[in-house]
Amino acid sequence: MTTTGIGERIERALAAAHLSQRALADSTGISQSTLSRIISGDREAKMPELVAIAWETGHTVARLTGTGAVTERVQCAARATNGSDMGGMRQTLLDFLELDAYLDDQAIPATV
Numbered sequence: 556m557t558t559t560g561i562g563e564r565i566e567r568a569l570a571a572a573h574l575s576q577r578a579l580a581d582s583t584g585i586s587q588s589t590l591s592r593i594i595s596g597d598r599e600a601k602m603p604e605l606v607a608i609a610w611e612t613g614h615t616v617a618r619l620t621g622t623g624a625v626t627e628r629v630q631c632a633a634r635a636t637n638g639s640d641m642g643g644m645r646q647t648l649l650d651f652l653e654l655d656a657y658l659d660d661q662a663i664p665a666t667v
Contacts, residue, residue, distance in 0.1 A: 561605075562594040564619050568612035583607040606654075617653040 580587040585604055592598035609616045
């Protein structure tokens with residue numbers, strides 16, 4: 556996982572979300588200069604920054620970091636009885652599974 560690769564993926568995520576660096580900086584609380592350094596590969600992104608960027612761009616941390624995609628391995632079935640959007644529910648579940656897999660890969664224990 557290289558900082559340049561992450562920067563390129565963040566840049567693509569920005570484009571896909573139709574966001575500028577300034578808009579992402581405003582919505583995440585990360586300064587634009589820090590975002591610029593992360594995107595250029597001059598600075599490594601910290602996990603809270605990656606989570607915020609992923610949330611605002613509609614991507615997963617795994618997609619931004621280039622780690623294995625849980626979505627390719629997961630099958631799920633659900634039923635919503637309260638009119639919830641199934642697509643949104645599925646994406647939220649996948650986001651949590653991606654984060655859990657990433658934390659496992661980084662040997663970060665789950666808290667109980």
